[in-house]
Amino acid sequence: MQPAHPAHASGAVASTWLAPRDVVIIGGAGFIGSNLALRLLQDHPSCSLTLIDNMSAGGSMRIADLAGDQRVHVHEVDIRTPRDLAGLLPAGALLIHLASNPNIAAATTNPAIDFDAGTAVTNAVVEAARVSGIARIVYASGSGVYGDRGQALLREDDACLAPVSTYAASKIAGEALLSAYAEMFDIPAHVFRFGNVVGPRQTHGVGFDFALRLMADPSALRVLGDGTQSKTYVHVNDVIDGILLALATDSGELFTILNIGTDEYLTVADIASLAIELICPESATRIEFGDSPRGWLGDVPVMRMSSQRIRARGWSPRVSSRDAVAEGICWVRDCLRPDGSPR
Numbered sequence: 001m002q003p004a005h006p007a008h009a010s011g012a013v014a015s016t017w018l019a020p021r022d023v024v025i026i027g028g029a030g031f032i033g034s035n036l037a038l039r040l041l042q043d044h045p046s047c048s049l050t051l052i053d054n055m056s057a058g059g060s061m062r063i064a065d066l067a068g069d070q071r072v073h074v075h076e077v078d079i080r081t082p083r084d085l086a087g088l089l090p091a092g093a094l095l096i097h098l099a100s101n102p103n104i105a106a107a108t109t110n111p112a113i114d115f116d117a118g119t120a121v122t123n124a125v126v127e128a129a130r131v132s133g134i135a136r137i138v139y140a141s142g143s144g145v146y147g148d149r150g151q152a153l154l155r156e157d158d159a160c161l162a163p164v165s166t167y168a169a170s171k172i173a174g175e176a177l178l179s180a181y182a183e184m185f186d187i188p189a190h191v192f193r194f195g196n197v198v199g200p201r202q203t204h205g206v207g208f209d210f211a212l213r214l215m216a217d218p219s220a221l222r223v224l225g226d227g228t229q230s231k232t233y234v235h236v237n238d239v240i241d242g243i244l245l246a247l248a249t250d251s252g253e254l255f256t257i258l259n260i261g262t263d264e265y266l267t268v269a270d271i272a273s274l275a276i277e278l279i280c281p282e283s284a285t286r287i288e289f290g291d292s293p294r295g296w297l298g299d300v301p302v303m304r305m306s307s308q309r310i311r312a313r314g315w316s317p318r319v320s321s322r323d324a325v326a327e328g329i330c331w332v333r334d335c336l337r338p339d340g341s342p343r
């Protein structure tokens with residue numbers, strides 16, 4: 001496992017953040033969760049961390065280096081059957097909810113997946129939070145909530161949210177549940193709408209897929225869509241900086257929504273070329289593009305996001321989109337086998 005990106009090894013904002021002693025991360029063995037856990041332990045030595053995860057994303061390897069830490073308590077639990085979820089949540093804790101179905105295309109054959117693994121799960125989380133007296137909830141939403149808006153710059157106060165996937169619909173439902181629980185039960189919530197998050201320990205995504213496919217067969221790379229899809233890619237440690245900064249500069253509002261993305265955009269064709277350069281530069285790899293601008297049903301081919309709200313609090317990404325994607329690809333190359341299992 002590689003260390004955190006040097007630029008983020010000790011975040012400037014984190015030292016000013018008065019963390020509660022107890023932090024619970026649901027989905028804590030996933031990509032963002034494991035990086036966040038590492039960062040909290042580094043920056044807040046007195047924190048006590050509960051990681052709840054069903055390990056469906058192959059997570060145990062991503063938290064293997066945290067396993068011996070006395071401050072970390074890991075519960076392998078599927079919160080779709082949340083019998084005892086409230087019992088795992090210490091009163092007064094900060095709860096960070098990151099669990100969801102990662103595969104937008106899965107709904108093509110299983111249209112209920114995002115309701116079951118997203119909306120229903122978030123409902124179980126907010127209710128367990130209410131019962132156990134959680135102090136604050138952080139929720140991972142995504143740019144998909146805005147829908148397919150082409151070149152329009154997506155802002156948090158956009159009134160019209162028109163998702164084109166059940167994944168994004170479940171994210172809006174989750175946001176709505178948090179808003180309602182904030183108002184009705186006085187549980188403050190921070191919602192973060194991320195762009196594509198990349199970096200070490202990633203579990204999915206275009207760079208991740210390309211890296212594994214090229215490691216298995218460098219002769220050809222099949223691309224979903226025509227390669228023109230164009231989106232923002234943000235380093236996971238920049239995302240974590242944004243979350244910690246938002247908590248540190250909390251204005252006392254009950255419900256806060258913040259976009260987090262860079263102002264740079266990469267195409268899928270750019271990422272294919274980068275993956276070839278980093279995985280198999282000596283091979284004459286044939287890139288096989290599809291013929292649709294959309295990669296799959298529910299894909300948003302062009303996304304432009306404003307992160308002005310979090311920038312106004314002093315955040316800016318430290319890593320360019322290209323470097324962030326490259327670091328994620330190199331992590332896959334160096335830490336995983338072609339079947340995705342750990343080296």
Ligand SMILES: NC(=O)c1ccc[n+]([C@@H]2O[C@H](COP(=O)([O-])OP(=O)(O)OC[C@H]3O[C@@H](n4cnc5c(N)ncnc54)[C@H](O)[C@@H]3O)[C@@H](O)[C@H]2O)c1
Pocket residue numbers: 026027028029030031032033052053054055056057058059077078079080097098099100101102117121140141142143193194195196197198202203204205
């Ligand atoms: N990675 C991105 O590009 C991105 C972009 C926008 C939003 N998000 C959101 O951020 C959150 C974290 O993303 P990630 O990339 O770390 O995903 P991830 O799949 O790596 O992590 C999610 C974790 O949740 C766990 N999980 C899922 N369902 C569960 C359940 N029912 N019970 C217990 N554990 C469960 C998984 O095992 C996994 O370890 C997700 O909600 C995702 O939708 C991610």
